[in-house]
Amino acid sequence: MGTKIVGTGSYVPERVISNEQLELFLETSDEWIQSRTGIKERRISDTEDTSDLCAKAAKQILTNAGVDAKEVGFVIVATMSPDYLSPSTASLVQDKIGAHSVMSFDVNAACSGFIYALSIAEKLMQSGSFRYGLVLGGEVMSKIVDWNDRSTAVLFGDGAGGVLLEHTSEESFVLGEDIHADGSRGEALTAGKVAFSEKWGPQPATPLDLLQMDGRSIFDFAIRSVPKSIMDLTEKTGTQFEEVECIIAHQANYRILKAIAKKLKVPVELFASNIHKYGNTSAASIPILLDELVAGGELVLGSKKKVILTGFGGGLTWGSMLIQL
Numbered sequence: 001m002g003t004k005i006v007g008t009g010s011y012v013p014e015r016v017i018s019n020e021q022l023e024l025f026l027e028t029s030d031e032w033i034q035s036r037t038g039i040k041e042r043r044i045s046d047t048e049d050t051s052d053l054c055a056k057a058a059k060q061i062l063t064n065a066g067v068d069a070k071e072v073g074f075v076i077v078a079t080m081s082p083d084y085l086s087p088s089t090a091s092l093v094q095d096k097i098g099a100h101s102v103m104s105f106d107v108n109a110a111c112s113g114f115i116y117a118l119s120i121a122e123k124l125m126q127s128g129s130f131r132y133g134l135v136l137g138g139e140v141m142s143k144i145v146d147w148n149d150r151s152t153a154v155l156f157g158d159g160a161g162g163v164l165l166e167h168t169s170e171e172s173f174v175l176g177e178d179i180h181a182d183g184s185r186g187e188a189l190t191a192g193k194v195a196f197s198e199k200w201g202p203q204p205a206t207p208l209d210l211l212q213m214d215g216r217s218i219f220d221f222a223i224r225s226v227p228k229s230i231m232d233l234t235e236k237t238g239t240q241f242e243e244v245e246c247i248i249a250h251q252a253n254y255r256i257l258k259a260i261a262k263k264l265k266v267p268v269e270l271f272a273s274n275i276h277k278y279g280n281t282s283a284a285s286i287p288i289l290l291d292e293l294v295a296g297g298e299l300v301l302g303s304k305k306k307v308i309l310t311g312f313g314g315g316l317t318w319g320s321m322l323i324q325l
């Protein structure tokens with residue numbers, strides 16, 4: 001008894017914002033952004049909320065898989081930029097795609113969110129209680145970014161992606177996982193602090209705080225924790241890098257991918273990358289890249305090829321997963 005990925009999909013807003021357009025109102029430059037992050041442009045949603053992006057990605061996933069929304073047994077959305085605190089973005093997506101009254105909930109693990117959601121979903125599927133499960137990562141980071149803060153505004157973008165899981169008689173697609181958090185360092189990347197009421201507490205009621213990031217410490221954390229997580233995963237599963245088709249890492253910064261590849265002593269080409277087109281879409285970055293590789297034929301569902309997924313970011317959280325397609 002097991003679980004397999006039977007469909008991928010993604011959706012990004014139409015509006016492209018180039019580095020040059022950011023130069024018009026931020027003290028930054030295309031040269032700085034590209035050389036320090038690898039980002040050339042990003043998608044920005046002006047009217048579509050996180051649930052809208054996720055619903056469009058979900059419809060593509062279901063079409064690609066040839067499965068009707070009414071067959072879906074649960075909907076999980078990984079996001080740090082939900083439409084609301086409540087209702088969950090997942091419940092809004094469930095309604096938008098016409099999935100019956102099924103279990104729907106959000107997972108907030110920032111840029112590791114899709115890894116967390118996929119791990120949770122696989123356990124639900126392994127219970128044998130569901131035939132299909134929909135797992136999405138979606139963000140409208142442009143809602144929570146401080147567009148006056150050049151150190152963060154240039155990094156993020158909007159988008160959604162995901163997979164459809166199906167119960168199967170074969171072994172599970174998850175061959176191993178290594179998932180962590182460290183709340184003691186959570187304040188290195190914050191967004192959306194829900195303030196106390198002015199009536200009862202000393203703090204004045206303020207709008208949800210915008211994203212703030214200690215870039216240096218997050219960068220250093222990533223370079224230290226991600227290689228160790230991947231090494232622990234390959235040791236745990238007895239996997240050689242030669243067996244791995246590619247590594248799909250959270251698209252946070254191209255220099256980080258190079259630094260992780262160097263620490264792992266693997267070619268940087270083992271790491272797929274599309275950060276130049278979308279920037280950092282947090283929980284959406286891994287599923288968008290996975291879908292692009294499947295849509296482009298570089299990866300084939302059902303091929304049994306091995307792929308490593310790895311996420312890292314706010315929480316702090318980090319997690320790696322060895323899957324077979």
Ligand SMILES: O=C(O)C1CCN(c2ccc(-c3cc(CO)ccc3Cl)cn2)CC1
Nearest residue numbers: 036111215216218219222252253282312313
């Ligand atoms: O001065 C420079 O070179 C700057 C130095 C700071 N930079 C950073 C810092 C942190 C991140 C980042 C963000 C998240 C959140 O999803 C997760 C994981 C990471 Cl590693 C991305 N870039 C940009 C270039």
